[in-house]
Amino acid sequence: MLYLFSVSRTARWITAIAFAVAVWSCAQKSATEPTSSGPAACTPTPGAVCYGEQQYVEFVAGDFPLVISVPHGGATAPTKIPDRTGITVTDSNTIDLARAISLAFASRVGRRPHLVICHLRRTKLDANRDVVEAAQGNAESVQAWTDYHAFIELAMNTATSMSGTNGRGFYIDLHGHGHPIQRLELGYLLTSGQLDLSDAQLNASYSTASSLRLALPFTNVSFAELLRGPLSLGGRLGSATPSVPSPVVASPGAEPYFEGGYSTERHTARLPGLQIESNFTGVRDTAANRAAFSDRLVTALLGFLEQLGIK
Numbered sequence: 607m608l609y610l611f612s613v614s615r616t617a618r619w620i621t622a623i624a625f626a627v628a629v630w631s632c633a634q635k636s637a638t639e640p641t642s643s644g645p646a647a648c649t650p651t652p653g654a655v656c657y658g659e660q661q662y663v664e665f666v667a668g669d670f671p672l673v674i675s676v677p678h679g680g681a682t683a684p685t686k687i688p689d690r691t692g693i694t695v696t697d698s699n700t701i702d703l704a705r706a707i708s709l710a711f712a713s714r715v716g717r718r719p720h721l722v723i724c725h726l727r728r729t730k731l732d733a734n735r736d737v738v739e740a741a742q743g744n745a746e747s748v749q750a751w752t753d754y755h756a757f758i759e760l761a762m763n764t765a766t767s768m769s770g771t772n773g774r775g776f777y778i779d780l781h782g783h784g785h786p787i788q789r790l791e792l793g794y795l796l797t798s799g800q801l802d803l804s805d806a807q808l809n810a811s812y813s814t815a816s817s818l819r820l821a822l823p824f825t826n827v828s829f830a831e832l833l834r835g836p837l838s839l840g841g842r843l844g845s846a847t848p849s850v851p852s853p854v855v856a857s858p859g860a861e862p863y864f865e866g867g868y869s870t871e872r873h874t875a876r877l878p879g880l881q882i883e884s885n886f887t888g889v890r891d892t893a894a895n896r897a898a899f900s901d902r903l904v905t906a907l908l909g910f911l912e913q914l915g916i917k
């Protein structure tokens with residue numbers, strides 16, 4: 607009896623110690639995790655990192671008036687959120703690409719763009735769709751979608767309220783495509799059929815439909831020139847970074863092409879911008895290629911934005 611009692615008492619002590627260690631471990635873990643402050647409670651000082659609910663969405667505040675959002679690069683796939691139906695393919699390495707672009711900005715101009723990143727895998731949320739298709743009724747996904755777009759709006763308000771910007775800023779929705787032709791697809795909310803038109807036709811009828819429309823009052827450069835002339839982003843990227851539309855390829859024609867989606871449409875009502883669909887090979891496949899591409903992109907972007915008075 608005495609022996610059994612001792613074993614039992616020892617077991618109770620072991621259980622108590624294990625419980626205490628578990629509580630201590632949990633306390634340690636939560637103390638080192640970043641907090642989820644949400645868009646409303648976020649103070650966007652340069653370099654600050656804010657998270658939405660469950661840390662599904664990350665916002666890195668910058669100090670250059672450019673907002674880059676990344677909807678499809680996430681890998682977080684909690685089983686409590688059911689899988690979505692529809693297109694669920696991940697845009698591989700686009701989160702790393704956005705961070706490389708930020709780093710390239712920092713080394714070129716000493717300032718960084720604002721980054722808004724969705725960490726949920728696209729099987730759980732498609733942040734580049736309206737909320738019904740994006741979250742398909744799941745409450746946590748709806749909250750992440752709401753956080754994502756609220757952070758973009760907070761980033762835009764922060765970007766344009768900084769002194770020296772004259773209220774001007776720019777938006778890029780960053781993606782990765784799987785089309786066979788290895789070139790950037792620059793989406794300005796114009797279809798392939800519209801890009802098949804002449805510059806004169808585009809200038810006459812489509813400038814107000816484009817995601818660049820809010821930038822046109824900032825410059826004397828014509829719309830078609832901004833879209834695909836030597837001064838366009840595609841023109842400035844040059845032959846080292848093939849893109850469409852550009853001086854070399856004015857329209858994708860019958861080839862597969864993404865013209866810009868939900869976020870481009872929604873957020874270029876606030877600031878001019880575009881969707882960049884990046885190819886994989888040579889752009890986002892390796893860390894070295896992401897860094898080299900980012901350097902070329904930043905060179906092109908700085909020139910493009912300067913002619914719009916965005917600096």
Ligand SMILES: [Zn+2]
Nearest residue numbers: 678697781782
């Ligand atoms: Zn995408």
